[in-house]
Amino acid sequence: MQIAPKNIWILEHQVSVLRKNDAIDEAIEVQREIIQYYPNKKPQLVYLYLQKNDIATAKKLMQELENTKSLTPRLRNIKKQLSQREAAFEIKESKKKTTPNTSIENLFNTYKSFEYLEELLLKLDTDNDPKLGTYSEQGLALFPAQPLVYLMQGRALNKSSNYAKAIEILLGGIDFIIDNNALERSFYEELLKSYQGIGNEDKAKIYKAKLKR
Numbered sequence: 001m002q003i004a005p006k007n008i009w010i011l012e013h014q015v016s017v018l019r020k021n022d023a024i025d026e027a028i029e030v031q032r033e034i035i036q037y038y039p040n041k042k043p044q045l046v047y048l049y050l051q052k053n054d055i056a057t058a059k060k061l062m063q064e065l066e067n068t069k070s071l072t073p074r075l076r077n078i079k080k081q082l083s084q085r086e087a088a089f090e091i092k093e094s095k096k097k098t099t100p101n102t103s104i105e106n107l108f109n110t111y112k113s114f115e116y117l118e119e120l121l122l123k124l125d126t127d128n129d130p131k132l133g134t135y136s137e138q139g140l141a142l143f144p145a146q147p148l149v150y151l152m153q154g155r156a157l158n159k160s161s162n163y164a165k166a167i168e169i170l171l172g173g174i175d176f177i178i179d180n181n182a183l184e185r186s187f188y189e190e191l192l193k194s195y196q197g198i199g200n201e202d203k204a205k206i207y208k209a210k211l212k213r
Helices: 004-022 024-037 039-051 056-065 073-093 103-111 114-126 133-141 148-159 163-178 182-199 201-213
Strands: none
Touching: 004 024, 004 039, 024 039, 039 073, 039 133, 056 073, 073 163, 103 114, 103 163, 114 133, 114 148, 133 148, 163 182, 163 201, 182 201
């Protein structure tokens, strides 16, 4: 017995509201209820676990989808990105030990939480601090499903005129954005700078057009 279409719409709307309010655990419960009757809705559950930063569960679900040939192109790309970041984790962890000079740096270096990293990256970006590149690179290894980290790494690379690498990072991170138009626009702005930096005006025009929408 399936849930009536009207009820499915209500439940999906409930998931959307919960997700936007960062009530991810509750959203996951509702989405799991949905996929009991509609297994083809499992990809949405993956995005919820990614938003929760539960990478292990997200990867397990993506493998299940891949085994049943149900993995979407976007999730296939995300799965690849996560595997690449995990493979590089040990190398990145062994790099640099920046001496902290602010309390937020101390907190992040001690606890390695995304909450502290987010605050630190935003501060470094506002202060135009060159350590933005160092900490955003470390963040990619620790939190490979958080789009903000890719944005900040791309921005740091643009500032150092490493436009080709910035494009690679930004395109790798944009797939992790879930219902966040402001963040998506920030990616477009950085990609515009990157393509202008390498002289690819055709690609630059694409992102100019996206920003005008």
